[in-house]
Amino acid sequence: MLQLSFALTRHVLLRKKILASCKRPAVFMSTLLINQPQYAWLKDLGLKEENEGVYNGKWGGRGEIVTTYCPANNEPIARVQQANLEDYEETIKKAKEAWKTWADVPAPKRGEIVRQIGDALRQKIQVLGSLVSLEMGKILVEGVGEVQEYVDVCDYAVGLSRMIGGPVLPSERPGHALIEQWNPVGLVGIITAFNFPVAVYGWNNAIAMICGNACLWKGAPTTSLISVAVTKIIAKVLEDNKMPGAICSLICGGADIGTTMAKDERVDLLSFTGSTKVGKQVALMVQERFGRSLLELGGNNALVVFEDADLNLVIPSALFAAVGTAGQRCTTARRLLLHESIHDEVVEKLSKAYAQIRIGDPWDSNTLYGPLHTKQAVTMFLHAVEQAKQQGGSVVYGGKALNRSGNYVEPTIVTGLPHDASIVHTETFAPILYVLKFKTEEEAFAWNNEVKQGLSSSIFTKDLGRIFRWLGPKGSDCGVVNVNIPTSGAEIGGAFGGEKHTGGGRESGSDSWKLYMRRSTCTINYSKDLPLAQGIKFQ
Template sequence: MSEVLASVPTGLLIDGAWRDASDGGTFAVENPATEEVLAHVASGTADDARAAMDAAATAQESWGATPARERAEILRRAFGLVQERREELALLMTLEMGKPLAEARGEVTYGGEFLRWFAEEAVRDTGRYAHTPEGTLRMLVQQRPVGPCLLITPWNFPLAMATRKVAPAVAAGCTMVLKPARLTPLTSLHFAQLMLDAGLPAGVLNVLPSASASSVSGPIMADPRLRKVSFTGSTPVGQGLLRDATQNVLRTSMELGGNAPLVVFEDADLDVAVDGAMAAKLRNGGEACTAANRFYVHESVADEFVARLAERMRGVVVGNGLDDGVTLGPLVEPKAVDSVEALVADAVERGAEVVVGGSRVDGPGHFFQPTLLRDVPADARCMREEIFGPVAPVATFRTEDEAAELANSTEYGLASYVFTADVRRGLAFAERLEFGLLGLNVGVISNAAAPFGGMKQSGTGREGGFEGIAEYQETQYVGMPL
């Protein structure tokens, strides 16, 4: 463990070189399972932000002109390096974020696939050539890089959220400034060195960890050379960035908050539904924007579903993600535990019944028991707010219309889950849901080849899939005489 930590850069990456912050400042990165300090990382300042933007802007012209095959080969080499260093990356994620090591290895696989997918997409740049309908002009339509991008990633998937943004930007020919989350910067810093090892030129990827996100994002957002901002995080922060983006009319990709419903119809295979519920709720400890947040179960099968889910949740092992047999790690920081505890207390006060768990776990570390609530009223905070923890609140419904109304009764529209034995019914129900993602009889659906994004206040744009590279491209039309 100490050898891995010693190999991780802890500075700022600007123009291909690791350096200290301009004022020498650092911040501590802690292990949420033990509360021990893992490392002290350079804390970027406004001056560092301007230097990183200078590097990205200077490198843009030559990088944008780099042949697609060369960009693809860099991504492919990076994919290979991720596979070679998968144990190092997984260990880092478990240390700084807390997820069990098995889940961290799964994220290495998932995150690496974005590098492979966009290596393949880089050389499939599309355009078209045609005559105008009137036969007066030739039309040439081509794609070009958007230009320098600001990429802001969250703490809950420190590798996958970085690769999901960096890979399409590299493929499209954009330079970048990456701002990793304060709580989990080590994985991103290790990944950045990996990209350099893969042959990425200086200035193409710059990385600015900082104890103060606004101190580095503010100067970059105000810089007229910036062309795009991509952010994954809470809706309130995203709304602020969208307001800031209007000043320079920036391209934006926003993957924001979620309040995912999980609907179980009376004809569902309950074994499948419980498996899906466990995956959708407890993957990443519930600290995921796609996590099932509200469970709506048909009243005729609610008792059986709750009994089976309770049995499974009682078997969850809470502890340090490095320990054998642990299936639920800590929450990322103390205030996360406080937030989850408050949501559970509010639900109980409003009449919900605690079936499993319901309490924090004594430290050291920031742990909360896997918790199952039933008969949760619609006005409970946990049915209206994103939980971001291992709490499953269950309510019942009678009719399909009621289920659709309940599922859509939120300003968010990211992920949703439906369980039914009738696939035609499931697809028809999906068309009624206002969510960008839907798992039909499955609890985990994210994939590099699929477009990821939400509706309503869950964001704009898509990451991954064929759609992912388009977020980093501008369309240019050239008209020519016949």
């Protein structure tokens, strides 16, 4: 209890320090936040004013110097030197060499090292979560929760390290054994997006490691400090286990590095999380070299609410799914399909709920909704609202940028648009919810499926038959299909990903580990004869 009390006290003090920093006078605007006393905790993560953004067993970087900014006030935090192509070449060679050592480590021992990574993250969970909040912009509880996801998938991977393997199959030939052998692909390239700068890497990294792969990570340039801080934690664990640091290499950089990774035949699997537009380009580059890719792309997710739904579940679910992370999740609810009999009631109740959303500094424990990640995101939000109006929509709540420092916009509800309006079919990475009115089950299911993306979907009903139709072949065509819960939020044990323009990839649980390995069908003849399949005989 004493340890818990101390941890909670430290967390509260840390939050108060960060919150107080938002109210600093304008004279500090030109100063890097990391040099201000209230941000001294950043040094607990090994960060400094200028940070090296390349790690391959040693730290370096000879590319462009990037300054990262706090979305809540647009003040500069610190600087990270990115990689150039020379750094990339050196790093990938070291990563491939490190793989030779890692592949020889038994899978349960690899799991033990991943367990230690999870424990190291636990020890830094509050301060690392605070960095996620500071650099990405999500509220503090979400920032800490994101680090917890990495911890959780490490725990999951530890157990998996003693379970991966293929079946022994019956051979049709006497004196023969038929087995499946699974081996690591080699080097897994991991390109992650700004909105989940810790968790998505963790989903890939922990599973890839226990499968016997080395990893090469390129995070988003706007969250480079998070990439550096996480890598420092992992590097220390590898060093303590006398393992090459290049097993988990880091290569901070822009589009040139990402393109090089996609085209490089030495990258045996490329996991890309980002927009559908860029993902399509990545897929083509990887496929051109007959490479393997794991794509987690856009979502245009719908909540479908029928007349028999429990509105006590619907209202908080719609609110959380639409405005969580300020609408910057791939699983954010962007469409709310309401049966005509309850449309007006739900819109009224949801608007009242929106009015109670506490908007403010991400580090304040009372805040439920923080800023967008960049100024460009604010511009995109405003453009989407105007497009919705031009296409016949009515803004019943929100629709404006907030007049305060930082990248804040109002969470927004739009009604009156046709289901096939172009803006409804566009994924705007912002807290805009399009409310559509339907008449029949067939209509609702069809509207859910008509968008190009196929990530997440939810239905709210008490009708058991409808639930199983929703889960069946003529129901939702998404990779995540929910009943009476929001579209956002994923459990570690289930495979996460989507269909169609979402890319078809799967990460984390179930049998998604197979994507990080190559399969061999092996036939062993332990007899003294050479019988051929199908009874063929050569005389």
